[in-house]
Amino acid sequence: MADKKIKPSEITPESVYLNRRNFIRAGLIAGSTAATALTYRFFNPQPLEQPETATLENVRRSAAAASDDKLNSLEEITNYNNFYEFSTGKSEVARNAKELITRPWTIEVGGLVQNPRIFDIDELLRFDQEERVYRLRCVEAWSM
Numbered sequence: 001m002a003d004k005k006i007k008p009s010e011i012t013p014e015s016v017y018l019n020r021r022n023f024i025r026a027g028l029i030a031g032s033t034a035a036t037a038l039t040y041r042f043f044n045p046q047p048l049e050q051p052e053t054a055t056l057e058n059v060r061r062s063a064a065a066a067s068d069d070k071l072n073s074l075e076e077i078t079n080y081n082n083f084y085e086f087s088t089g090k091s092e093v094a095r096n097a098k099e100l101i102t103r104p105w106t107i108e109v110g111g112l113v114q115n116p117r118i119f120d121i122d123e124l125l126r127f128d129q130e131e132r133v134y135r136l137r138c139v140e141a142w143s144m
Contacts, residue, residue, distance in 0.1 A: 048079050048094050059129040 079094040086096040105121040 045092075045095070048075065049098070050075070050078065053078070056125070056129055059131060 086093045103121060106118050107124070108116070108118045110116045
C-alpha cells in the first residue's frame with residue numbers, strides 16, 4: 001500500500017475540534033437542565049384552584065365524629081379522590097376533572113328492587129344529610 005500524505009486542508013483545525021467538544025458539552029448541560037426541570041415539575045405540580053361550591057344544608061354531625069384526630073384541610077378534602085377514570089394519582093383527579101359537567105346528573109336505582117326509580121342530583125341533595133366518619137386500619141402483613 002502506498003504511503004499517502006494527508007493534505008493540510010483535510011486536517012481539522014484544533015480550534016474547530018475543541019469547539020465541537022464544547023458544543024456537545026453544552027448540549028448535555030441543556031438536556032440535563034431540561035430533564036431536571038421536568039422532573040421537578042412532575043413531583044411538585046402547581047397548587048390546585050379551589051372550586052366554587054355551594055353549601056349543603058341540613059347536615060348534622062354524627063355522635064361518632066367526636067375525636068382528637070387532626071381534621072383535614074379543605075384542600076385535602078376537596079382534591080383527594082379515587083376516581084381512576086381521570087387519573088391514578090389521587091391529587092390529580094381534581095385538576096383533570098375541573099371541566100366535568102355535573103348537571104343534569106342522575107342516578108338510577110334498578111335491578112332487584114321493589115320501586116325502581118331515577119333520582120336527579122337536586123332531588124338527592126334535598127334528603128337529610130348526615131356526616132359519617134369511618135375509621136380504617138391498614139394491615140401491614142397479609143396472613144394466609
